[in-house]
Amino acid sequence: MSAARRVGIDVGGTKCLAVALDADGAVVGEARRATPKGPAAIIDTLVELATELGPAATLGVGVPGLVTRDGTLRAAPNLVDISDFQVGSLLRDRLGTDVEVDNDATCAAVAEWQLGAGRGADDMVMVTLGTGIGGGIVANGRLVRGINGFAGEIGHMVIDPNGPPCPCGRRGCWERYASGSGLGRLARDAAAAHRLDAVVAMAGGVDQVRGEHVAEAARQGDAAAMEVCDEFGRWVALGLVNLANVLDPGLFVLGGGLAASVDLFGEPITRWFGELLYAPHLRPHPRLVFADMAERAGAIGAALLPGVHRP
Amino acid sequence: MSAARRVGIDVGGTKCLAVALDADGAVVGEARRATPKGPAAIIDTLVELATELGPAATLGVGVPGLVTRDGTLRAAPNLVDISDFQVGSLLRDRLGTDVEVDNDATCAAVAEWQLGAGRGADDMVMVTLGTGIGGGIVANGRLVRGINGFAGEIGHMVIDPNGPPCPCGRRGCWERYASGSGLGRLARDAAAAHRLDAVVAMAGGVDQVRGEHVAEAARQGDAAAMEVCDEFGRWVALGLVNLANVLDPGLFVLGGGLAASVDLFGEPITRWFGELLYAPHLRPHPRLVFADMAERAGAIGAALLPGVHRP
Structure with missing residues (x-):
């Protein structure tokens, strides 16, 4: 059922990995793209990935760097050279979906906590x-x-x-x-x-x-x-x-x-x-x-963010 | 009204300081005793202090050392030379009151958070x-x-x-x-x-x-x-x-x-x-x-423990 489908994207220095989870947390879709240069191109890529794996009820994004509670990437020297990249609000405007953003290691923690080695x-x-x-x-x-x-x-x-x-x-x-x-x-x-x-x-x-x-x-x-x-x-x-x-x-x-x-x-x-x-x-x-989750932890955790940020 | 009276005792190496708080958190009673030697004498002193300031709806105790979630002091070299001092259950048996125990610095943190410099x-x-x-x-x-x-x-x-x-x-x-x-x-x-x-x-x-x-x-x-x-x-x-x-x-x-x-x-x-x-x-x-609270922070925080441990 697409209404319960949650998409998560892990934005790395070289590639963006996206997964779709069903209501039980099983991975039901996966896609990847090279990470492009510059904030506008990154947003375009994230919209493409979310659309390819959607329609999604919620979208979560993990990014390497300091992320504010409202989804602004304050700094990520290995990714973009601007100091305030409003990932969350830009994606909300484009997709009209509930979007949550957090640090990529935090996303990996969420994945292991909710569905992996730290379950319970x-x-x-x-x-x-x-x-x-x-x-x-x-x-x-x-x-x-x-x-x-x-x-x-x-x-x-x-x-x-x-x-x-x-x-x-x-x-x-x-x-x-x-x-x-x-x-x-x-x-x-x-x-x-x-x-x-x-x-x-x-x-x-x-x-x-x-x-x-x-x-x-x-x-x-x-x-x-x-x-x-x-x-x-x-x-x-x-x-x-x-x-x-x-x-x-x-x-x-x-x-x-x-x-x-x-x-x-x-x-x-x-x-x-x-x-x-x-x-x-x-x-x-x-x-x-x-x-437990190796390479997909960040994307899976990103997909789980909306439920975790607002329990 | 005595039913809402909360007593807290901060057990230090040399003295035990007790306070009673009313429902609004104001200090409405205070007492102190020298800290005696040995676990049985310490329990007696805590019972005396709680009785003097009671009747109390709840009792909280702050002690220097590692305290388990069920109120056992695992070790406190400056206080008693036994490795498992069941402060919480011994006091519950004697007083028939809700008793919570925690580390003294944790109690000070609770006091400042609930009523002092960290309020809100x-x-x-x-x-x-x-x-x-x-x-x-x-x-x-x-x-x-x-x-x-x-x-x-x-x-x-x-x-x-x-x-x-x-x-x-x-x-x-x-x-x-x-x-x-x-x-x-x-x-x-x-x-x-x-x-x-x-x-x-x-x-x-x-x-x-x-x-x-x-x-x-x-x-x-x-x-x-x-x-x-x-x-x-x-x-x-x-x-x-x-x-x-x-x-x-x-x-x-x-x-x-x-x-x-x-x-x-x-x-x-x-x-x-x-x-x-x-x-x-x-x-x-x-x-x-x-x-904000100087010397009384530990005792005030101890009095607040029952509400904080089980929100």
């Missing part, structure tokens, strides 16, 4: 480990959006004020250590200290070392590469325990590109989490699980 | 700066308790994994820097580096330097002492901006003993907060205010 949780934190770190928070059975809509910018928690500089202008943000780019940085530091000679040979030079090289070498049993994976796991865990102190969730869901490498990072993250947790003997430990 | 806020964080750092969080217009009831343990956010050791067994917890004991440590470090000779003379030696000496010297215009206050303000602000990233509150309420020294710390905390905030040009800055 009243207190959970989703952490997306990709090029950076994003997040989404559920407390008291509701999405935590914050007064502006910017809650969950957990990648910019400072965990070492003397740490490496972050493009945000500060130093030692969590995502300098515990993201894909953080893994690359840890690996290049190890390489420069001659701890990763086999990886350097594989990559073609210290400066060419990326997280992927470390992962490949660790999978082949290279002990030095496995040590870097362990160090990476400790940094991931350090941020998680900070979030546990603040929010005391029952569940962490780890998603994003790096969560696919659970074979490498699952054990170190879990072990360090147990070691670093505050008052570990006085509490049931939060569960750490990996995301 | 849907998204706020209270930070109590005392010997350590405690906290309480409101999101979506509700208290965030966490799955166990341990949310708000913000003093144990690690902000420097190579920082000074914390009694919790880890290193670089926020309260090693931004609490009263943190101020003392910053001051002794400065003194050991001969940056605080006048303060050292006042205190009688480097090891005798306490936060109070720095505050006194700064109030007399000692430039080196004012620098330590500025450094302290930066550490307070660093933790606040981390919480802003996670929760995006509209308001921070700063309470606890150090918040009384707003003349010394208000300006540095506010200035550093503006400097360290993530994406400061893209958002309205959260308001930073100081607590």
